[in-house]
Amino acid sequence: MTALLDVADVSKQFTVGGTEGPWTRFKRRFSGGPENLPKVHAVDDVSFVIDKGETVGLVGESGCGKSTLVRALTRLIDVSDGKIKLGSRELSRKTARVFARDPDRARIQMVFQDAGDSINPRFTSFDAIADPLRRLRKLRGRKLRERVETVASQCGLPLELLPRFPHQLSGGQRARVGIARAIAVGPDLLVLDEPTAALDVSVQVVILQLLQRLKHEFGMSYLFVSHDLSVVRLLCDRVLVMYLGKIVESGPAAEVFAHPLHPYTQALVAAVPRMHENSRQRLRLTGEPMSPIDPDPNVCRFYGRCPRSADACKASMPALRPFGSRLVACHFAEEFLPRP
Amino acid sequence: MSADSALSVENLSVEFRTRSGIVRALENVSFSVAKGETIAIVGESGSGKSVTAYAVMGILDPAGRITAGRAMLGGLDLIAAKPRQLAQVRGRQIAMIFQNPRTALNPIRPVGRQIADVLTRHGGISRRAAPAAAVEMLRAVGITDPARRAKAYPFEMSGGMCQRVMIAIALAAKPSLLIADEPTTGLDVTTQAVIMDLIGDLARDLGMATIFITHDLALAGQRSARIVVMHAGHVVEAAPTQELFANARHPYTAELIAATPDSATSLDALAAIPGSLPDLRRTDLPQCRYSERCPRRKDICAQPLPRAAPGAAHMVACWNPLPEQSMRGAKMSAA
Numbered sequence: 001m002t003a004l005l006d007v008a009d010v011s012k013q014f015t016v017g018g019t020e021g022p023w024t025r026f027k028r029r030f031s032g033g034p035e036n037l038p039k040v041h042a043v044d045d046v047s048f049v050i051d052k053g054e055t056v057g058l059v060g061e062s063g064c065g066k067s068t069l070v071r072a073l074t075r076l077i078d079v080s081d082g083k084i085k086l087g088s089r090e091l092s093r094k095t096a097r098v099f100a101r102d103p104d105r106a107r108i109q110m111v112f113q114d115a116g117d118s119i120n121p122r123f124t125s126f127d128a129i130a131d132p133l134r135r136l137r138k139l140r141g142r143k144l145r146e147r148v149e150t151v152a153s154q155c156g157l158p159l160e161l162l163p164r165f166p167h168q169l170s171g172g173q174r175a176r177v178g179i180a181r182a183i184a185v186g187p188d189l190l191v192l193d194e195p196t197a198a199l200d201v202s203v204q205v206v207i208l209q210l211l212q213r214l215k216h217e218f219g220m221s222y223l224f225v226s227h228d229l230s231v232v233r234l235l236c237d238r239v240l241v242m243y244l245g246k247i248v249e250s251g252p253a254a255e256v257f258a259h260p261l262h263p264y265t266q267a268l269v270a271a272v273p274r275m276h277e278n279s280r281q282r283l284r285l286t287g288e289p290m291s292p293i294d295p296d297p298n299v300c301r302f303y304g305r306c307p308r309s310a311d312a313c314k315a316s317m318p319a320l321r322p323f324g325s326r327l328v329a330c331h332f333a334e335e336f337l338p339r340p
Numbered sequence: 341m342s343a344d345s346a347l348s349v350e351n352l353s354v355e356f357r358t359r360s361g362i363v364r365a366l367e368n369v370s371f372s373v374a375k376g377e378t379i380a381i382v383g384e385s386g387s388g389k390s391v392t393a394y395a396v397m398g399i400l401d402p403a404g405r406i407t408a409g410r411a412m413l414g415g416l417d418l419i420a421a422k423p424r425q426l427a428q429v430r431g432r433q434i435a436m437i438f439q440n441p442r443t444a445l446n447p448i449r450p451v452g453r454q455i456a457d458v459l460t461r462h463g464g465i466s467r468r469a470a471p472a473a474a475v476e477m478l479r480a481v482g483i484t485d486p487a488r489r490a491k492a493y494p495f496e497m498s499g500g501m502c503q504r505v506m507i508a509i510a511l512a513a514k515p516s517l518l519i520a521d522e523p524t525t526g527l528d529v530t531t532q533a534v535i536m537d538l539i540g541d542l543a544r545d546l547g548m549a550t551i552f553i554t555h556d557l558a559l560a561g562q563r564s565a566r567i568v569v570m571h572a573g574h575v576v577e578a579a580p581t582q583e584l585f586a587n588a589r590h591p592y593t594a595e596l597i598a599a600t601p602d603s604a605t606s607l608d609a610l611a612a613i614p615g616s617l618p619d620l621r622r623t624d625l626p627q628c629r630y631s632e633r634c635p636r637r638k639d640i641c642a643q644p645l646p647r648a649a650p651g652a653a654h655m656v657a658c659w660n661p662l663p664e665q666s667m668r669g670a671k672m673s674a675a
Contacts, residue, residue: 061531200555201596201599202384202595202596204601206612208601208607209608209610212607229529230601230602234601267530272529272558273532273559273562273563275557275561275562275600276561276585284530284533284534284537285530285534286534
């Protein structure tokens with residue numbers, strides 16, 4: 001397998017209270033203020049690889065930095081630190097503004113969460129799908145129309161819906177427009193941010209099966225962001241579990257869900273509702289996650305909420321350690337290994 | 341209705357007048373909840389789950405009109421009740437948790453005071469004692485540092501905490517019936533589990549009946565004793581939870597179970613439900629609103645739907661239901 005996307009030590013911090021220029025920084029320091037403003041550590045030292053043709057799931061609770069990471073990878077925002085390599089090309093040195101005009105822009109495309117909100121309400125389906133083709137592939141006229149009609153039918157969108165506006169479409173049809181728009185320019189990597197969260201189960205099935213088919217047809221790689229673990233389990237080869245800006249566990253999806261090694265993953269898996277199970281598993285997370293504003297670099301981010309909390313957890317931050325085909329960031333991961 | 345039911349809804353029909361015609365949102369909806377029982381109403385968007393709850397609570401949109409039916413809470417018909425009677429009952433005997441806690445809470449009032457409002461109005465607690473009692477309610481729903489949190493505004497709290505506040509408000513006057521309309525949609529699974537535990541524990545402690553409205557069949561299965569399945573404004577099937585999963589008789593229920601990703605081993609094993617909900621504005625709606633999507637349709641389906649035997653544990657509104665599981669096994673071995 002060759003790596004398509006290589007993410008190395010990526011971090012993203014946001015300054016609390018907005019950005020400041022040199023003059024305001026000078027004033028603050030001159031008047032005895034702090035050296036640096038407090039920062040939200042949204043993504044902290046994240047590394048992973050997506051292979052060609054692979055589907056990787058990214059799971060974690062809201063506020064854990066999933067969306068920030070995804071926006072950094074798709075080069076919609078700039079990273080504070082780290083490298084993002086697409087194939088052999090290093091992308092993180094180009095600012096998001098410059099990258100928007102780059103020929104490689106077409107290689108990473110994104111499907112957003114709610115197609116109803118992410119499609120311009122004044123664009124017809126045709127315009128929505130044609131927009132990236134006009135900008136990135138410079139298609140016009142008959143060629144443009146042919147390409148739009150091809151992808152629309154590949155995504156199962158009836159051609160008579162192309163002149164319609166988003167509000168005239170059903171949720172499932174809008175999801176198809178969102179997918180068609182993303183694959184129109186022939187990307188290598190498709191980043192899907194909860195593409196089925198707004199859909200009913202009956203429609204969700206159709207969209208998931210469509211995504212599966214498109215992947216095989218065009219050999220794309222997927223990064224699938226979701227909080228619905230039962231969907232991630234079905235769609236993804238590998239899964240990354242994120243907690244407060246850090247990846248705490250990664251590995252083959254089937255293994256991670258069958259035998260989670262990190263206590264957070266265990267709680268996550270235990271919380272998934274199952275139809276045929278009435279007895280309640282009593283593994284529950286109490287309290288709220290710790291503040292992401294300048295967290296102590298020597299304390300495990302999960303400390304305080306973790307049922308296995310010990311003194312070691314606030315003495316040093318656990319690093320990702322390999323366990324077979326998996327990586328786990330917990331001092332006590334050995335304890336959770338299945339007994340041979 | 342039997343004496344031990346907390347709420348019994350009988351033949352409820354609701355219409356909405358819109359510019360483009362009359363939407364027949366509910367038709368002959370019947371179900372009941374026993375005292376202390378937890379039931380789930382499950383259906384896709386547009387199936388009429390929330391409209392049912394709103395109609396029972398008397399908070400239907402002004403465009404909506406209840407054309408028939410009763411909703412008996414003890415001896416009182418909530419549908420025929422006068423607004424003053426309803427105001428006595430709501431909050432005190434029957435309470436509701438809404439889907440989006442952030443929009444349901446008052447944004448310009450500290451949460452402690454919103455709980456105190458309910459306590460003084462419905463809980464029989466004096467205005468002076470209410471703030472302290474509100475802090476106790478916050479503690480009971482598992483909010484850490486409740487005295488400080490009571491002074492917080494909804495925007496200062498996370499979604500999970502806002503939902504806890506909603507629960508505290510709903511349970512402030514210890515109602516005998518709680519309607520929870522998608523209480524955990526939009527929350528993380530870990531938070532969802534904790535909130536559902538909380539509702540379950542409080543319901544058990546207070547001996548409260550719960551109607552739990554959701555689109556998530558897996559969640560309903562895990563959290564309720566009985567499930568009512570709705571489709572396009574009809575109740576299509578109602579049965580005890582395990583019975584429903586083991587022995588779904590209505591074709592729609594069976595398709596819904598097959599489409600839920602929880603139990604499947606691969607994506608291909610999931611089956612989509614063909615077709616979509618019929619347009620409820622149509623004047624020529626078929627008797628069975630599922631018949632146009634149904635693979636088991638027969639001529640008899642044009643007849644008015646069969647009436648369930650009153651008190652039957654497993655109710656199916658279908659002329660040609662799937663055979664019972666035991667019969668299905670017999671057929672297979674014969675073949």
